[in-house]
Amino acid sequence: MFDYSAEFEAITSAYEQSGGDASVFSDKESASLVVSGNKILASNSIPGIKIEDEETETGARARVIVEPGIQIASPVHLCFGVIPKEGLQEIFSEFEIGEGANVSFVAHCSFPNALRVRHLMEAKVNVGQGAKMTYSETHFHGQKGGTVVMPRTEVKVATGGLFCNQFRLVTGSVGRLDLDLTAELGEKAVCDLEAKVYGKREDKIRLKESIYLNGAWSRGLVKSRIVVSERAQSEVLGEVIGNGPHTRGHVDCLEIVQGNEAQAKAVPLLQVVDETAKLTHEAAVGSVDKKQVQTLMARGLTETEAVETVVRGLLR
């Protein structure tokens, strides 16, 4: 017999460790979904936001439908994770954001004890005309580096829509992270992607984020801040493709390598198809900026404290 309440207790306490406030899951005014392993522990729809879900053998399926024009001040809370040392969690999700709606999602993914855990996520996102969606996902991992995290996200943003994505994985050691996100933008649509990752131990990190600026006047930003230490490796592929006229795109990638054994690679790709598109990029890979460190040292910090301060700021 599966003990739902013990499991709920475990996942929400992991959620709190990663900085979340678990009381949101008993708040009937907020939409929320809690999935631990392949068990749906809580699911709450509210007027205007419907969550349809079902358990599968290896995880869950969820469909989140936000009605047109809905403006929700408090975010939709999502909590995923695997509590035991071993396990698999596959989440298939769909997000339908109706025309003119404005909604934000706060997702936490916790794997506090992982030794051999796989977390696969396949998401399809449709942001309707003039709608705004913000999705912020924070990961919480134990120190053993025993997780494979593979999010696959396909986003379509209709005319005048906005999609903002923030991905943070800075606590613990993940193991392997392979994130792939593709966004296709309609006319005057905007897409802002931001990823912050701290790789430790033997972590292997790969981020591939692509924005297709298809509609005229659409704009996209791919921003990443990665720090790799010990023997961690990172590879960041940021792409913007200017298919439509007057589109603007920017790739901003900063990777900090700490120590002799960590490695980082940045591959920004800009492709102009329409001649009025304007795409730019800045990529910096290397150690922490010397001037920043020396500035803090001139205020009395040791070099180690200064580097930590700079890194903490970057990953915030």
Next chain:
Amino acid sequence: MLQIENIHLNFNGNPILNGINLQISKGEIHGILGANGTGKSTLAYVLMGLEGYRTTSGRIIFGNEDITSLPLSDRARRGITLAWQEPARFEGLTVTEYLSLSRTKGGGSLSPGVCLEQVGLSPSVYLNRLVDQALSGGERKRIELASVLAMRPKLAILDEPDSGIDALSLDQVMEVIRSLAKGGSSVVLITHHEQVALIADRASSLCAGMILKTASPEEVARFFRNHCRECPHINRPEEELIGNV
């Protein structure tokens, strides 16, 4: 307090500092005037002990201690600090955090809010802002000055604290520098503004990494005006001016 004895520094075989001698006493504001590229910032970095700015010869005595071979953080711990000509920007670091990092040597720290007020920035507006690219040049310079204040340094090296500051606020910046000195800090004040140099107790004119003259700020400003303003040989001082200290 600070004694600089015959310091030299070369970059790729090119002499940048050419035997600088200078003495600055406790609570003294010492102005440094000089055209672009004459070595003012380099002198500032050498005094602070930044990496890559080790003198080829000469000595720096601070208090009664020879600090010539002390690294940056040891000098900071002795109460020396530097406000950069173009201060660094930090992602994700708030003004409050930045100002709180300053370690005072002898207790009695100043709160971030008080330091901001002194440089003319409203704490309610700025305490929660980030010290990143979004700050204007002048705002960033003032925050740099505020962080020097927060440290209550024994020696403040200010590299053009007035550049990028609007004319109306210049008086305020000058007042801050005066208050630093009144609190017992010695100040090396690098500036291009004659008006600002005049708050110094003494001043020196720098050319080609040499000090051509040390005197009252009025005299040095006059000297600078007469000899350097339309100087056809910046960084190649006329023979008769060298050694005219």
